[in-house]
Amino acid sequence: xxxxxxxxxxxxxxxxxxxxxxxxxxxxxxxxxxxxxxxxxxxxxxxxxxxxxxxxxxxxxxxxxxxxxxxxxxxxxxxxxxxxxxxxxxxxxxxxxxxxxxxxxxxxxxxxxxxxxxxxxxxxxxxxxxxxxxxxxxxxxxxxxxxxxxxxxxxxxxxxxxxxxxxxxxxxxxxxxxxxxxxxxxxxxxxxxxxxxxxxxxxxxxxxxxxxxxxxxxxxxxxxxxxxxxxxxxxxxxxxxxxxxxxxxxxxxxxxxxxxxxxxxxxxxxxxxxxxxxxxxxxxxxxxxxxxxxxxxxxxxxxxxxxxxxxxxxxxxxxxxxxxxxxxxxxxxxxx
Numbered sequence: 001x002x003x004x005x006x007x008x009x010x011x012x013x014x015x016x017x018x019x020x021x022x023x024x025x026x027x028x029x030x031x032x033x034x035x036x037x038x039x040x041x042x043x044x045x046x047x048x049x050x051x052x053x054x055x056x057x058x059x060x061x062x063x064x065x066x067x068x069x070x071x072x073x074x075x076x077x078x079x080x081x082x083x084x085x086x087x088x089x090x091x092x093x094x095x096x097x098x099x100x101x102x103x104x105x106x107x108x109x110x111x112x113x114x115x116x117x118x119x120x121x122x123x124x125x126x127x128x129x130x131x132x133x134x135x136x137x138x139x140x141x142x143x144x145x146x147x148x149x150x151x152x153x154x155x156x157x158x159x160x161x162x163x164x165x166x167x168x169x170x171x172x173x174x175x176x177x178x179x180x181x182x183x184x185x186x187x188x189x190x191x192x193x194x195x196x197x198x199x200x201x202x203x204x205x206x207x208x209x210x211x212x213x214x215x216x217x218x219x220x221x222x223x224x225x226x227x228x229x230x231x232x233x234x235x236x237x238x239x240x241x242x243x244x245x246x247x248x249x250x251x252x253x254x255x256x257x258x259x260x261x262x263x264x265x266x267x268x269x270x271x272x273x274x275x276x277x278x279x280x281x282x283x284x285x286x287x288x289x290x291x292x293x294x295x296x297x298x299x300x301x302x303x304x305x306x307x308x309x310x311x312x313x314x315x316x317x318x319x320x321x322x323x324x325x326x327x328x329x330x331x332x333x334x335x336x
Contacts, residue, residue: 003323012108019106019115030076040082047084047324049331055289055311056209056236058142058174062086062331064302067293067314068146068177068213072123074132081141084327088139089314090129091146092179095164097125098151101184107260108320111252113297114269115317117243118262120184121148126165133172145173146213148182155187158196159203166204176208181215181242183263189215194225201233209236216241216272216294220279227283237289239314240276244269244294266317270295274308281309297321299333306334 015021033039051062065087066080074090081088100122107116123129129145147169153161166176178200180191190196192214204210212235214226230238243263250258250268273294280290292310296302297318305313318326 003325004321007323008321012110018104019108020103023106027071027076030079034076034078040078043079043082043324044084047082047328049084049328049335051086051331051335053086053312053334055291056175056211058087058209060086060312061141063306063312063334064327064330065089065144065291065312065314066319067316068092068144068179069117069119070316070319074129074136077136077139077143081139083324084331085141085315086331087142087144087174087312089144089146089177091123091177092121092148092182093123093126093129093145093165093169094121094148094150095126095161095168096150096152097128098122105262107257107262109250109254109257109266110321112250112254112267113317113321114250114254114264114266115320116257116260116262116264118184118260120151121182126168130168130172133169142174143172144175144177144211145169146177146179148179149185149188149191151185155190155196158191159199162200163203170208173208175211175236176204177211177213177239178204179213179242181213183215183243183245192218192222192226194229197226197229198233201229201235205234211235211237211239211291213239213242214276216244216269216276217246223276223279224283227280227288230288231284235288237291237311238280239291239293240280241269241273241294244272246272265294266321267295267297270297270301274304277305277310278308296326296330298326299329302330303333 053063068089101120247258277292289311292305293314
């Protein structure tokens with residue numbers, strides 16, 4: 001409650017209310033905190049909850065992860081487990097460093113407990129992330145790395161682009177997420193098609209678990225075809241879902257932002273995420289572990305994803321609005 005009453009209002013006022021300014025300010029503070037063992041220990045004692053899970057060959061101290069996009073460049077890694085996360089996913093990272101789309105590109109919609117972003121994979125590049133990870137201490141929880149296509153790379157050269165990132169980072173990640181579903185890189189979602197995805201997974205699947213992150217906007221037949229490729233090529237699992245291009249579920253004055261370009265996340269995605277998780281679990285007979293992400297803003301949302309077949313869950317928008325208390329609450333609710 002302290003976060004929602006005191007911390008969040010202060011963060012939301014930073015930069016005149018600009019969401020990306022608040023995000024950058026928070027990351028700088030968490031990066032500084034990451035060098036203070038006593039502070040990390042205090043956080044850990046307040047928020048860390050043991051609820052062990054095993055999925056795609058990895059052991060997780062609890063099933064609540066930090067979704068990609070929050071700490072793209074891995075600048076504050078020790079802070080996330082201290083705030084209770086059972087695993088952390090950095091990125092999305094691309095082979096080439098890129099600035100992303102013009103600002104402003106991140107928008108809070110508080111009446112809807114939602115966010116719209118059109119960041120465009122802004123990141124320092126795979127080599128820079130590899131150097132940072134090489135100089136960091138063991139995280140203590142599994143580390144995932146989300147890989148995306150560089151904007152300057154043509155679609156017909158996407159496989160080599162992903163491979164460049166993977167080769168630079170394969171010694172540092174415990175699993176890799178193939179992001180082929182962001183709506184903010186032109187043409188990227190075409191990589192969810194059978195031919196493109198088959199070639200991509202044929203190149204990437206190997207020594208480390210590789211998961212595919214899918215869009216919530218796909219039809220069930222399209223998801224079923226994607227799942228067949230994942231099973232045929234030995235993908236370790238599916239992350240469901242990315243942000244949506246839809247605008248259903250916006251309320252109050254947030255409706256006026258419906259025309260804002262970008263992917264929508266948060267409460268409006270809760271029901272669709274649950275439906276996609278349930279479909280993936282049912283369609284594969286549980287053969288592909290599912291990481292549920294999208295619209296988790298209270299523990300019941302996560303519970304419904306677990307009930308639908310999710311092995312793990314990830315937080316992003318819910319964490320923005322609820323803070324580390326949500327991580328703790330979801331982990332507690334996941335205890336068996």
